[in-house]
Amino acid sequence: MPGSTILLQLATLFAAAFGAATVLPFQSEVVFVALQLAGDIAPVWLVLVASVGNVLGAVVNYVLGRWVEHFRGRRWFPVSTRQLARAQHWYARWGVWTLLLSWAPLGDAFTVVAGMMRTPAWLFLLLVTLAKTGRYAVLAWATAAAAG
DSSP states (O other): HEEEEEEEHHHHHHHHHHTTTTEEEEEEHHHHHHHHTSSOOOHHHHHHHHHHHHHHHEEEEEEEEHHHGGGTTTTSSSSSSHHHHHHHHHHHHHGEEEEEESSSTTHHHHHHHHHHTTTTTTHHHHHHHHHHHHHHHHHHHHHHHHHO
């Protein structure tokens, strides 16, 4: 059943992209490139599904950021007060434009800080969607160029 195979492949890509945008150790690029090279799914669908998954993962980070300060000072809290203050200062200095780097390694930390800094949700979604969709579009182009 080719249709169900394609749905499974897209679901796998979605899950990998979602996980890659959170604190989970996922790599969506490997899945994306493998599916593109297989040639069963049009690149536009790969970009769309990966982008939606990655943006939704970033939304999880944003929501976590909105609530993370309630736990500051607890022994198990993953960052020190100094690290948290530094991240907030950096974000306050460079602003929401740091979200355009949310596609980069460690860029998902910006999505957590955006929640902490109470960035408007519409602006967060706009910038993160541009960044993450742009990354997958460039990846699709690079993969097509390398494959010839």
